[in-house]
Amino acid sequence: MSVALYVALVVATGLERLAELVVSARHARWSFERGGVESGRGHFGPMVVLHSALLVACVVEVVALDRPFLPWLGWPMLAVVVASQGLRWWCIATLGPQWNTRVIVVPGLSMVRRGPYRWIPHPNYVAVALEGIALPLVHSAWITAVAFTVLNAWLLLGFRIPAEERALRGALGPGPDPGRR
Template sequence: MLFFVTVMAVVCLQRLCELMLAARNARYIRARGGVEIGASHYKYIVLLHVCFLVSLIVEVVATDSASPLPPWWGYSFGLFLAAQLLRYWCIRSLGKRWNTRILIVPGEAPLRRGPYRWLRHPNYVVVAIELFTLPLTFSAVNTAVVFTILNAWLLLRVRIPLEEKSVYER
């Protein structure tokens, strides 16, 4: 259980730091004339991630599935850690343009460096991997399945089409 508590504390701290970075970057982008696209759906993105963390904690505590760890935990946790490397590559590649919101500066072309040379939405790949592998590390299969499906629906039906239209089709 100590491993689970430690991982969850690090993940929650990571998310808080990312939100602070996103807020700072948002101020920078807005100061340059940037506008937000699809602000009305952002609360659902935040809600999904908060509910994911709560669900993971509740499922692990309720089923006491964090100890002992399942035999596959090393594979799922290794993939989770690899996703973190990709996350920070995304953040570094976008620099001050990285955000949790869709913020664009009219007239600026999308960046095509780092993982964005090969994928338009590598950070969404990271999130998909996280939402599946972190719960699996602790045998929280229900959380893994439910939030992977909800995330896929929200990204594919709402978020990515908005981003494609505002960033790539202008």
């Protein structure tokens, strides 16, 4: 894969992220109209910066450090990128208007326990983690893959997932697994 095609892949990923933000804004309005409560605002800005930096760093590392495309690595990683997008959109479709890039919970709604949420507590975060490793490795940008993975794990495990689980417990009451929506 040429560098130009890789840059096109990263740009396409960025456009997909913008589409997510449009969907998220629509879902946020829906949630707030139904009494939705937002939690965990403090970590949202750093998450946006990190996810934006992932896209920039992918291109910068490949161009500045002349990272090669290694077919034995790049093609499987491209398949993981595509699969992670599929998982992400499966999550969005499953949660419907309850899906959001922010932590907004509408009190009284029941937990969603279908789709990928039947098997994985936080499948959207699995998709993000997979993409964060695979997208840079499509063109062997391993520094970006490692840096994003470490910082993303810190944000998710230290802030995002605990905030989401607290919000779900508060809105839905105690249950077997607040992470499964």
